[in-house]
Every structure is written in structure tokens, then in C-alpha cells.
Amino acid sequence: MKKTMVKKMATLTVLGLTAFGLVACGNSKKSSDGLTKVKDAGKLTVATASGYAPYEFIDMKTDPKKIIGVDMAFSQKLADKLGVKLDVKDMQFSSILGSVTGGKVDMAIAGMTETEERAKSVDFSDPYVVNENVTVVRAGDEDKWTKQSDFESLKMVVQKATTQEAVVKDYYKPKQMVSLDTVPEMMMNLKENKVDATVIEASVAKSIIAKDSSFAIAKYELPKKYRYVNTAIAVEKGNKTLLAEINKMVKECKDNGDFDKWFEKYDKIAAESGN
Numbered sequence: 001m002k003k004t005m006v007k008k009m010a011t012l013t014v015l016g017l018t019a020f021g022l023v024a025c026g027n028s029k030k031s032s033d034g035l036t037k038v039k040d041a042g043k044l045t046v047a048t049a050s051g052y053a054p055y056e057f058i059d060m061k062t063d064p065k066k067i068i069g070v071d072m073a074f075s076q077k078l079a080d081k082l083g084v085k086l087d088v089k090d091m092q093f094s095s096i097l098g099s100v101t102g103g104k105v106d107m108a109i110a111g112m113t114e115t116e117e118r119a120k121s122v123d124f125s126d127p128y129v130v131n132e133n134v135t136v137v138r139a140g141d142e143d144k145w146t147k148q149s150d151f152e153s154l155k156m157v158v159q160k161a162t163t164q165e166a167v168v169k170d171y172y173k174p175k176q177m178v179s180l181d182t183v184p185e186m187m188m189n190l191k192e193n194k195v196d197a198t199v200i201e202a203s204v205a206k207s208i209i210a211k212d213s214s215f216a217i218a219k220y221e222l223p224k225k226y227r228y229v230n231t232a233i234a235v236e237k238g239n240k241t242l243l244a245e246i247n248k249m250v251k252e253c254k255d256n257g258d259f260d261k262w263f264e265k266y267d268k269i270a271a272e273s274g275n
Helices: 002-032 034-041 070-082 093-101 163-172 183-191 202-211 240-255 258-273
Strands: 043-048 057-059 066-068 085-090 122-124 129-138 155-159 176-180 197-201 215-217 228-231 234-236
Touching: 034 043, 034 070, 034 240, 043 070, 043 093, 057 258, 066 070, 070 085, 070 240, 070 258, 093 122, 093 234, 129 163, 129 183, 129 202, 155 163, 155 183, 163 176, 163 197, 176 183, 183 197, 183 202, 183 215, 197 202, 202 215, 202 258, 234 240, 240 258
Parallel strands: 043 085, 155 176, 155 197
Antiparallel strands: 057 066, 122 234, 129 197, 129 215, 129 228
């Protein structure tokens, strides 16, 4: 009787371990084969944060309003290549990484800088643009502050959860730092003299200044450590198959000049539409 019970318990243990192994393998496949998930769903779900021209902004000429920009053009081209629809989820920038790690979206593209800290929770594509951080001030203040210590007495505004927020906090160390959700909010605060300066990517700064001459780029340049940034696309950790397709498309669009064309196109549209 005892031998029979031992055999039954051993059999149940083996079955339990086998089932656990199948579940584990299933979860591994889920994270690594994101491409199949996209194709099965028939759509590529993308997280972004509008209000960041020329990367992504709302086209006010369309009804219903549509998000356009460099990142959206890339996403649409990728979706077309995969033979699926593009589904764009617009959200606050501070919510984007969580939407990726939580499996709510397939990828995040929002003029996002790749950092070591972010890479702990998501995987990044190859950079699709190397940009630089610049300090934006009110027109007429371009020469007002000439060294880092000058900024320590200022009140600066930044976009929440961005690398620019870290730059201002770690390098400029202003008297006061205000963190807001969107770039338009930031620029309104600067325009209304509520703050003295901000730090944003050069392409975004130039887009803003092209349509509003009340802003200017400060002549003081950040050190290289804080100045140059790699802009990349984020996917769920271990999502190798989708990441491979993204990297192929990044290379193709860099090699054929698509990114350069898109930046030129959407800079112009943003300036004309007041975004």
C-alpha cells in the first residue's frame, strides 16, 4: 500500500513539474515573439505623447484630430510592412514606459532617449536619430547666463519623467525646478515669465521657435555628457522578434533618407499649423 502511494505521489509531482514547465515556456514565448502577437491581433499598438513636434503632434486641420509627425510616419511604415493596422495610444509621457512593461502596447515611440535606467525595464531599438539637448529661454536672454553657476539662481521648467528633467536636476541644479506633463505647458510658463528657462531637444526647440519668435536657444551649451542623446524605440523586455523588425525598418529609413525628409516635412507642418 505504501509503495503504491509513493508511486502516485511521484507521478503527480512529475505531472506538476511538467505543467509548470509548459507554463514557463509559454510565458517566455509570449515575451520573445511579439511579432506573432502583432500579426494575430492585426494591429500594431503604439504608445506616444503628442505635443512634441516634429516627433508627434496633433494635426488641427483634420477632423477627427489626428496625431502626425516623424514618429507616426515611421510607425505607419512599419505597420504597413507587417501588414497590420496602426493603433496609436496618446498618453502622458510619464505613463509611456509603464504601458510597455504592462503589455498594453507593442512599442513606445515618443522622441524617447535611451538611458541605462530605462533599459533595465524595456529593450531599446537602434537609435533612429542622435539629437542634442539645448537650453531655451525668452528671446533677448540668449546671452544672459554664461556659466552653469548662473543657472543655480533660476527657476526652470521641465517635462516630467524625461531625461531633460534629469539634466536640469543633476547639472543645472536651479533654485527651483517645476515638472509639468507637456511641452506646451512648459512653454506657456516660460512665456508668462513664471520660469526663466527650460531644456528640450534641439529639433523640438527649433520647431517651437519657428512658430513663436518670443523664444530663443541660449548660447550657453551643455557639456557633451548632458548634451547629446540617442533617440530610440522601446519594446517589452525580451521581445526579440518585433525588435528585429523595428531595427530593420530603422536602418532602411536612415539609409534611404526617410527620417531627414520626415523631419523637414513635419517641421514645416508644425510651424504652419501653430503646433
